[in-house]
Amino acid sequence: MPFIPHTEADIRHMLDAIGASSIDDLFDEIPPALRIDGLDDIPPAMSEMQVTRLMHERAAADAGLACFIGAGAYEHHVPAAVWQLATRGEFYSAYTPYQAEASQGTLQLIYEYQSMMAGLTGMDVSNASLYDGASAMAEAALMAVRANRRSKSRTVLCAAGTSDIYRRVAVAIAGTQGLEFDTLPMLASGQTDVDAVASGPAPVAVVIQQPGFFGTLDEVDRLTDAAHAVGALVIAVVNPLSLALLKPPGEWGEQGADIVCGEGQPLGVPLSSGGPYFGFLTTRKSYVRQMPGRLVGRTIDKNGNAGYALTLQAREQHIRRSKATSNICTNQGLAVTAATIHMGLLGEPGLSETASRCVAGTQRLVDGMVRDIGARRVFSAAFFHEALLELPMTAAAFNVAMAERGYAAGYDAGQLDRERANQLLVCVTETKTDEDIDGYLSAAREVVDAHV
């Protein structure tokens, strides 16, 4: 389906047909006092040449270092075929097309994506994606309030491992709608104090991030059951790659999680200095009418052929207006296209092998840091592919010295909490060989020796 902008003649023709003299006339109904006359904080437009140069400079500032940082975005190998196919003209738009049914190929791709995500998370149904992991968590919280009609609470309890960045985004989006986000206490192991779920007023939902922001694995079965016991819904925030090894949220505890969401970037989307990525959201069939976002269904046309169509649109803004489940009525089509092809190419064995190599690499790095440079694991709980290490110096100084040696060494936890100034969150993915890890370790020893 081509994407061709309107010409001046097209626009003139349409305006003439409805008897308007200019596009501005169409906004006459909005009182002048409510209109914004120019945006002060938006800089003037740049030419394509200027933008290209600026973006190259910014990209260069991120490039050239061996990346051992995770903290929500992960460097993975993306097979060349993924973006070769995703950028074909037929797919090349971030949006669900208007006249969606005219684009059967795009719809089928989204349907395949939904099927894969539902399978990976152990849930019945997936939407066509959201903007990113953090906003997906906010949407999941709003959805939980709609779905959990028995609860009068507007408090969402977040397990101790919940990303503070995600929580802040959720507050920004859902806070204005009366939701509060509280965090459950953390045990010395890095896991959530499960008993705390029942100690206060019953929340409307409990967010469980697995693995937690600091890489640790929480007691998701006990947490899920504790949340359900107080009448709360369970929102799982997961790294989709980890589900190749870990139990899917649909199987957590006695009844499974109710809503699963997270950041889809590890599935074939490059780091790209921070985006665009995509959020995913899956749920049980019984909550599908409370779900935000686009949904593609498979159906049969009048001739009996399989076809794909946007479905359950009565949830959406163009039909339900202000009562819509969300103002999200598009998806991250391009990133989802890449993720679908990526998952298709790797398959279950490929995803499992990738995840296993991440775990093994991180274990090797952590063992080496403890053995060789006197780092200490901050938490005793098991981890996936990230771990928080206490260094004999500040993480900030360590990172600067490591960058001089060619390494983006880790995420400085002191950025979140001054008391963690000496703590570094490291991540190893399948992109790093044992030699890469050993190179990091010898550079780290130099840095620490020079400091002492």
Next chain:
Amino acid sequence: MSNVPGDLKYTKDHEWVRIEEDGSVVIGITDHAQQALGDLVFVEVPEVDQTLTSGEGVAVVESVKAASDVYAPCAGTVVEVNGALADQPELINSDPYGEGWIARLTPADKGEVDAMMDAATYDQFLIETEDA
């Protein structure tokens, strides 16, 4: 012309209310409302024991062309819901005042129900809004 039974109370949002002998009230949407919505494909009923304030959304009716909230005609507590609507939302189209009932409430204040429109007034209301 739509059917407006004489023994019911009505709201401007096109809900009907029937007062039962035990003092509870049964609610649904009117024949006019189901005609305007068209074929219903889904009805979301409230939860039993849910307490409602007057005007709060109590149910959602979804047709092939629209989704609308049904508002609580009076404050009260839900004591029974029409479970049959889960599989047969079309009962509201075929029998809006009978098998298509939505929920039964215990009203918090019976006076609120008494103050609603009677059939003649609702009929007049339909004629006036039709003209508008």
